[in-house]
Structures are given as structure tokens and as C-alpha cells.
């Protein structure tokens with residue numbers, strides 16, 4: 001046994017019971033030293049016959065939460081988990097597992113290969129491998145069907161959901177449910193196994209009941225819902241094999257697992273997993289966050305009511321202020337409707353919803369904020385209106401209260417400058433619908449205090465959102481990059497593609513919705529206002545991208561809410577708006593453009609290259625701390641396909657040199673729009689990747 005193994009896995013003999021405890025913080029991941037420690041412990045107890053039952057449990061906040069994801073992509077180190085679990089299953093001395101916290105993936109598979117499973121109240125189990133581009137790779141596809149049937153295995157392995165302990169007990173994946181400290185429960189379970197009260201048996205000796213109907217239904221669902229992903233179908237194939245001898249099924253599972261381990265989408269999904277945690281690594285990490293016990297929201301429109309809903313769902317009391325009574329009532333009605341939606345979707349109980357509504361107060365005077373700890377302003381995107389509000393807030397709010405703006409692009413420094421407390425001013429940019437979207441851009445002004453930044457991140461965690469630190473510029477991270485690459489979609493249409501082709505190509509790439517459909521959904525008038533706002537600043541060298549959209553808006557066709565935009569929305573039916581084709585033809589004629597065809601690949605290449613160009617500039621300018629911060633913004637706020645890991649992770653699959661070549665090629669058509677960012681040129685010269693930069697390279 002190696003030193004590290006001794007530290008991670010400890011054996012304690014108590015009478016005829018051998019307690020084997022895994023202790024590998026923070027989540028008892030199955031790192032190689034844990035696997036070796038378990039293997040040695042089980043072997044030694046069998047050799048020495050030092051006990052009549054082995055009980056495996058874990059220290060800390062959770063039982064084993066899975067394989068050590070940081071080991072993926074590195075050379076495998078023995079023992080491989082499947083081999084360890086087969087040895088454990090064949091142990092002559094019965095092995096009982098005691099589970100607490102979140103027993104996930106390989107952690108659940110360890111339990112499934114033991115001879116009985118005892119859960120501790122509050123336990124959740126799951127097979128989340130599909131969420132990181134994999135499938136259960138250590139017997140989960142073979143042992144869950146034996147214990148709980150094929151439908152349960154399909155549900156858990158294809159959804160990756162966490163199953164509460166009581167449900168797991170009813171499924172047959174747990175043999176008992178206890179309360180108490182893991183070691184105490186382990187001792188009790190060991191004694192009950194010795195007394196025959198807890199029945200132990202080998203899972204591999206149980207036959208799986210065939211269920212072809214469930215398998216066929218799963219195949220059809222996966223083809224529809226996961227058309228871009230590899231592992232779901234491979235997972236179904238492995239579960240189907242569980243009706244045969246376990247040795248054969250394990251071989252099929254292993255082959256499928258190893259194939260998926262090598263896919264770019266496994267790399268993309270794991271990059272997303274760690275990225276969502278890396279973004280909390282900010283310079284202000286050590287600053288003490290301020291206590292937030294009550295929040296004020298100004299503005300009961302779509303954003304304000306969404307933000308208020310999000311805060312109420314996190315258990316925070318909210319005071320909503322609107323200028324007029326009827327606007328206030330409308331805001332409160334929207335919030336109540338949002339909460340009722342949560343009940344309908346099974347996210348909230350009626351009791352929880354009622355408590356949240358009771359936690360909401362309304363007022364039409366900013367003086368109502370005299371005692372709140374944080375105010376979030378969500379009114380018109382007009383600087384003079386915001387300045388007026390922040391001037392008043394500065395006088396009515398208590399010392400130490402944080403004043404935040406939900407602005408999506410305005411200058412936080414300019415807003416802070418009208419107050420006597422610029423250190424307490426910050427941007428909290430939510431994404432609509434604010435009570436659903438995970439992303440929260442935390443915009444840090446020049447004078448924002450470190451503890452105010454830390455408070456923004458603590459608030460994000462409390463609201464179950466992903467906070468990403470952003471510097472001050474027009475559009476911060478996401479909208480600044482969007483403003484750039486959305487022009488490419490317009491240029492493609494002006495030069496020969498159709499809006500539908502652009503949408504279809506990008507949806508095939510993995511976007512949930514193409515840019516023209518997104519525009520129709522959000523409202524084309526928003527972009528129209530932005531173009532007007534920016535008209536004065538637009539360089540004469542820039543090719544105007546808004547002509548077609550302007551003509552559409554001039555007809556009042558603002559998209560879905562107007563019944564038509566790029567598409568016509570007719571009672572559930574949606575099809576291209578023929579008038580748009582006429583507008584495009586006219587704009588081409590007026591601009592003297594001879595239209596050309598584009599392949600779908602060219603559409604994707606141009607669109608993604610434009611996104612990468614501005615994303616590189618955002619990193620270069622220090623608006624985003626790292627490339628991974630840009631990835632997380634796009635994964636959690638812009639519908640970027642998660643299996644691709646985000647725009648700059650995707651850029652690494654192309655490589656800086658090829659990107660520079662592409663940009664220089666496109667620049668022959670439009671040297672102003674297509675310019676190589678310095679960072680990208682340096683990376684092409686040094687051979688560095690964005691991941692190297694993430695790692696501090």
C-alpha cells in the first residue's frame with residue numbers, strides 16, 4: 001500500500017466488522033490512490049480473514065462522488081475501476097456500502113458492486129456521466145438493470161439526474177435508509193449483516209428482466225433529444241446488453257466508455273464542468289462578502305420582476321419599487337405568475353410559493369429602500385434616468401448598502417460617479433428570463449470595493465447562478481462579442497445566404513436556435529434601438545449590417561410578438577417571411593451586390609471565427625479574466641452548445657494559426673471588419689492555446 005493510499009483509505013476492525021473509510025476531500029473522488037486503497041483493504045481483510053463483514057463508507061460531506069475527472073485524458077493507472085469492482089463483488093467476505101451526500105457515477109457503481117447498500121437520510125444518488133459526454137463505465141449499465149430494471153437504468157443514465165434516497169429505496173437500489181453519522185450507521189449495518197437482518201447478495205448473480213419496448217423508446221428519444229451527442233446511444237447499447245452474462249455486458253460497456261472518453265465532446269463537456277467552477281476564482285476571492293438579508297429592486301418590468309423572482313426563490317425578502325401604483329401592481333402580478341409557474345413545473349411547493357409571495361413588499365417611493373442591504377436597478381437603459389435614480393439611492397440607502405445596476409451595456413463608472421459611494425456600486429447583469437437563466441455578469445467598476453465584488457459572487461451562488469467577473473466596456477463580455485459576430489450573420493445574408501440557411505447551419509452546429517429566430521424571439525426592435533444608439537459612433541469604414549433588419553422593423557415586424565419578423569408565426573406554424581426575401585433582394589440591388597452561395601460549413605466557419613475574434617479581444621483587453629470566463633458566459637447565457645465547451649475551447653480545436661489564416665482570407669473582402677487580434681497572432685506564433693492561457697501560460 002502506498003503512503004497516499006494509507007491516507008485516503010483507512011481500515012478499522014471492530015469485532016467481526018471491518019470498517020473501511022474513504023477520506024479524499026473534497027468529494028471523495030475515486031483517484032488512483034483511493035482505488036488502490038480500497039483494493040488493498042478488501043484483499044488484506046480476505047487474506048487475513050480479520051473480519052466476517054466489510055463495511056465501506058466515507059468521511060466528509062459525501063460518499064464517493066465519482067471517478068476523479070481530472071484523471072481523464074491522462075494515461076490510465078491501475079487498478080481500473082471496473083476491475084476493482086469485479087474483485088470487490090467476488091470478495092468471499094460480504095461487502096456492505098453506507099452512502100451519504102451525493103453518491104454519483106463511479107461512487108454509485110462502487111455501491112452497486114457491493115452486496116448491500118444502506119443510505120443515510122438526505123442522500124442522493126445518480127449516474128451523471130452523460131452530462132460530461134460519457135456513460136457509466138464501471139458496471140452501472142449492468143448492475144442498475146439487475147437491481148432496478150432497464151427502465152430505471154435508462155432514466156438515470158440518460159438524464160444524469162440525482163435521485164432522492166426514498167425513491168432509490170423504492171427502486172431497489174438501496175436496501176435500507178438510516179439516519180446518523182456514517183461511521184455509526186456503518187457499524188449498525190455491519191452488525192445487521194452479521195445477524196442476517198440485512199441480506200447480502202451478489203448483484204452479478206441477479207438476472208436482468210428484458211424490456212425491448214423501453215429500449216426502443218429510449219433510442220427514439222435519444223435520437224431526437226441528443227442528436228449531437230455520442231454517449232447516450234452507446235449507453236443504451238450497453239444497458240441492452242445487461243440481459244446477457246455480466247462479463248459480456250461489461251466488455252460492451254467498457255468499449256463504449258473508452259470510445260466516448262476520446263471524443264471532443266467529452267473534452268468540451270468536462271471543460272464546461274470545471275469552467276463553471278473556475279470563474280469563481282477572482283482576484284477579490286479573499287475579500288469578506290457583506291451580509292445580504294434584504295434586497296430592493298427598482299423596476300417591475302420583465303427584468304426587474306425576473307430578478308425579484310430569483311431573489312425570492314433564494315429565500316430573500318424583496319422590496320419592489322415602481323414609479324406608479326399600476327406599474328407596481330403589474331410587476332407584482334408578473335412575479336406571482338413566475339412563482340406559480342415554478343409550482344406548475346414542480347420546482348416549488350404551494351407552501352414555498354406562498355412564503356415567497358409573503359416575502360415580497362411593494363412601494364412607489366425609493367425611501368422604502370432605507371433598510372435594504374442591496375438595491376438592484378432594472379429600469380430603462382438610459383443613462384440620465386439611471387443617474388437620477390442612483391443619486392436618490394445614495395441619499396436614501398443606509399451606509400454599506402450596495403447599489404447595483406442591471407444595465408446590459410452602460411458604463412458603471414459613470415453611474416458610480418454620481419454617488420458619494422462609488423466603492424459600493426457594481427453591475428449585476430442578469431439575463432432574461434432572470435429567474436431561469438444561470439448567467440450573472442458581475443461588472444466591476446474602477447472604484448468598486450473588493451468586498452462588494454465578493455458579495456456579488458456570494459449572491460450569484462445563493463441565487464444558484466453562475467457569476468462571471470466582467471470589466472467595464474460597451475456590452476461587457478457577452479453582448480460586446482454578440483454585437484460583433486451578429487454582423488457576420490447579416491453580411492452572410494446580404495452576400496447570398498438566406499436567414500433560414502444561416503439558422504439551420506448554426507442549429508446543426510449545436511445552437512438551440514439560430515440568430516434570426518433568436519432575434520424574432522427577443523424582439524427585433526431591441527437591435528434596432530441599439531443600431532440607432534450606435535449610429536453616431538459607427539466608423540465610416542464599417543460595412544453597415546443592419547439594412548435588412550431595419551427595413552423589417554420599419555414595417556413593424558418586430559418578430560414573434562408582432563406575429564412576424566424574419567419568420568411568420570401563424571398559430572404554432574412558423575415559416576420564413578416571404579417579404580424578407582424581397583427586402584434582401586432590394587438591399588443587394590441597391591448595394592450592387594452579386595449574391596453568391598455559401599456552404600453550411602462556410603456559414604459556421606465565418607460565424608464562429610467572428611465570435612472568436614471579439615472573444616480574443618475581450619480577453620486581451622482584460623474585460624474577461626481568462627478565456628474560460630468567456631466560454632462560461634456563452635454556455636450559460638447565450639445557448640452555446642455545451643458539448644463544444646464554449647467559443648474559445650472550440651477555437652482550440654481549430655488552432656490559432658488556422659484562425660489567423662481564415663481571418664486574413666476573409667479580410668480580402670472586408671479588411672475593416674476582419675482584423676486579426678494581437679493575442680491570436682501571438683498565439684499562432686508561439687503555438688499557445690487558450691487553454692494554456694487558462695492555466696496561466
Ligand code: T1G
Pocket residue numbers: 026027029065066067068069070081102104105106107109128129132134135136137138140274277278
Ligand atoms: N472529480 C474531481 N473533482 C471533482 C469531482 C470529480 N468527480 N466532482 C467535484 N470535484 C471538485 C470540483 O471541481 C470542486 O473543486 C470541488 O470538487 C467541489 O465541487 C467511472 C467515469 C459532487 C454534486 O460527474 O456534480 O464517475 O473548485 O464545487 O457544489 O462511471 O461536484 O473546489 O477546486 O461542484 O457541493 C461522475 C461531478 C464522474 C460528479 C458536489 N461524477 N461533481 O457539488 O461542490 S465520471 C460527477 C458534482 C464517473 C464512472 C464515471 C459536484 C457535487 P474546486 P463543487 P458542490
